[in-house]
Amino acid sequence: MQNIFVSSEVGTLRRLIIHSPDSGLGKVVPSKAQDWLFEDIVHLQTMRRDEYDYYLKILLYFLDKEKVQGKLKEIDADTSRDFYKPEKEKYFKSDKVIEFESLLADILHMPEVRTELTAAVCAIEECSFQFQKELAKLSVIDLAKVLITGTMPSNKMLFPPIPNLIFTRDIGIVVNDHLLLNKPAKYARTRESLLAKYIFFNHPVFANLRGKIIEITEDENHFLLAEEEQEGRLNTLEGGDVMMVAPNHLLIGVSERTTVEAARQAIDLLFAKKVVSKITIIKIPQKRDYMHIDTIFTQIKCNVWVLLGSLGRVQEEAEKQQTWEQLGQKPGYETLIIKQFINKPDGVKIKDFANLEDLLGSVTRDDLNCYDEIKFIYSGNNQFPYGAREQWTDSCNLLALKAGVAIGYDRNDHTAQAFRNAGFKTINAIELLEKFESNELSPETLRDTIIMLPSAELSRARGGSHCMSLPILRDNAI
């Protein structure tokens, strides 16, 4: 049975990996917030109870209904939140909405993996030998927690937390029946990818992936470079920059996090294995606002995309501006460079796209064979200055649960209006769950709806629901 397969962004979602905010997130301090890629410190309880738990309940309703249907009153009344804690009996334990921490605990039951992984984590975190011995005494459940949170059951912090693990999108991407592992650009995300690597290579759930995991490495000449030359030249690639838009077509962003060398290596490896026949590189400005391509656009259904207008159709404007630039005026816009590589029997052909809309339109028509009128929804309804404001809080980072039904943040009011103008309904996550429970609505019958997740705390971590998901199984979109 095919249990790992993703060939689009909008086919009905069947299985995914998530990670609920752990106690490490509550240990982010102001002096480390930026280093740990947070814009602020977050209130953990609010983030869990009033925000992320709703995300989970919605996912369960869509992917594994019997875990929640008719039980929400009871679940919500339990102040201990045992339903959400993998070590508790009442835990929802789903093989569709899969918690990273449970996968980690499972592989730590294998003695060899436990020894290797503990040693590897201690090595990268420069743990003392003494602490490494203490880790050996922990139960599997406690060890999994320490490897994620960095803190021992005694409350001693052995190494820093990995608060960005809630953004499971970035650890790897399923490309048809293969998996492209990340190689993080930021030190704060190194331990996440180490843990992920051990899970994908060892967990029985991923047995079908053996021989199909693609890893990005350094070119051997890299090791011979002097340190100052090496700087900034590592091959790095993060999942938020990789988007599987159609069975034949993968998008890769070259960004603050993903280097052109890594993108090139991914193209060579994926073409050699014939996993896809078309890969488009989208080079976006290297800035914090747009760390990955999924922060500037995502797909809602075959003919609908949400994107940041200031990076859309700018090319024509840019060409007109050229004269003024030649006369010395500074460019007042940002441009994208879009190059498409097509693997043909007689060699790789390259095609240019002038702007994002042209590329996304071509995905809709040429790759998904969808001829419905293409709709672009712009962040902030393309009204100054809401486009930029709402993009910052992930207005362009939505997760499609099925074609036309996606989950995003509730705080992006102008973008929500743009969705309504385009014929979508918007509904608050809490209200939707009530309507599911009362059978007024159901995941199966919902159409063209954007689910609005409470997000005051979540958005401070600088990622949206697209980032908080690693889909491993979707139905085909076509």
Ligand SMILES: NC(=[NH2+])NCCC[C@H](N)C(=O)O
């Ligand atoms: N796929 C994404 N856009 N992920 C967002 C990750 C956010 C996280 N704080 C970081 O900076 O790494």
